[in-house]
Amino acid sequence: MLPTPCHVIGDVHLGVASAESERRLLRHLRALPDQARSLIIMGDLFDFWFAWRHVMPRTGFRVLAALADLAEQQIPVVWIGGNHDCWGGEALRAETGAHYTLEPWRGLIGPWDALRPHGDGLREVEDAPYRRLRRVLRHPWSIAAYSWLHPDFATRLAHASSKTSRKGRARDGGAGLLAVGTAALSSAGGPRLAVHGHSHVPTLVPAGHGIYANAGAWYLDHQYLRLEDDRIARMQTHDDGTASTVVQLERPR
Template identity: 30%
Template sequence: MHVPKGKKIYFASDNHLGAPTKAASLPREKKFVAWLDEVKQDAAAIFLLGDLFDFWMEYRNVVPKGFTRTLGKLAEITDSGIPVYFFVGNHDLWMNGYFEEELNIPVYHKPQEFTFNNTSFFIGHGDGLGPGDKGYKRMKKLFTNPISKWMFKRLLHPDFAMRLGNYLSVKNKLISGDDDAKFLGEDNEWLVQYCKRKLEDKHRDYFVFGHRHLPLNIDLTQNSKYINLGDWIQYYTYGVFDGEKMELKTFKS
């Protein structure tokens, strides 16, 4: 992808809209929509790296109600010709075509490689990567198992299923990641270790992830960086690539 002069690529992650309640998250949603309004002025593309919602479940003909400000703004942006890319997180991994069909937004379930102006990026949400976190990895296998998904959708009434999903997203620490609020040091950061192992196979200029809820900018080597985007709960941080360099910024409006 070529980034024209004066254009930028934007990255954001971990909004967790709907948590702890929809009413409590509404001010955050409005702030995020204001950010989308601002960045669309010079965006070449926008990357959303997961956990946009605190819980998301798609049925064949039904999606969760609410979040109309965000969904409407994303539709407006893609209709204007600005591409938006979405990577599922551990809270909104049960997507099944709605973003692609209704919003024209491609959805990725695994990290992907991109090249912008000869600068290489490895991009994903970040959950379940690297060593450790074995409890969550086992849970993710259960959540992504086709039989488990079928049973959840078919055996539970949608109203009850949504209430259960929202409850678990907030209360279950294996899902919510409540223990991930502090920097553990490079040697204990699973994503740092994951990125360093990936560099053994192939060079990437930037590894960009979410999930950790911490804005991080760490040198992996002299020419490679790991960037974590932080969140839109406490930090309101986002990434921006101007065609030459990537940096973290804070939205204050």
């Protein structure tokens, strides 16, 4: 179980995010021990990440250090791997102390029964071609072959090939993932809170028998979710380091 208050951030895309966006994230992470007791990263913290045997990308070095500091302060971090940062879980776990997983994470956040996949490949029809490609990209043979590329070339190649999957918002306005979340929330034995990333569309609405939430894309909106025992809020950060509530919902009883 993750303790509350819990902050949820998603889709930071370090590597293409602006320097100001990264500074805001660092400020948020460094202040987090005074504001929350756990953190969830909903995937795509990096626009590209790969763990070679003896080197690691320099992008986001200070962010990784800030996550490691949270672990040292006994702030648990759950990191759901996305479609941009899915190659290097063991290195990320070792360097940051985060619980990194590529599997949909279901568990308790305080009293909330929550389901949290990143969101890629979940739409039944629209994402069918991507699911086939994902099996290839995440196959051990593909990963082994990619590891032979020089990191500079491999990084340029990855950035060039991933432009469409990070550009702005989902073309359906997030409706596809909302439908997936609503189906889970409406099912027998389903969760009471469904959280996705991936669509880059900040959302917090009642759905099914619970609540559907998406923190949006940090690099576009600088928003996050804040869960307390009795409520969940979508929060907006500001230039001066403060945050305000965009919308808030009470936990379903």
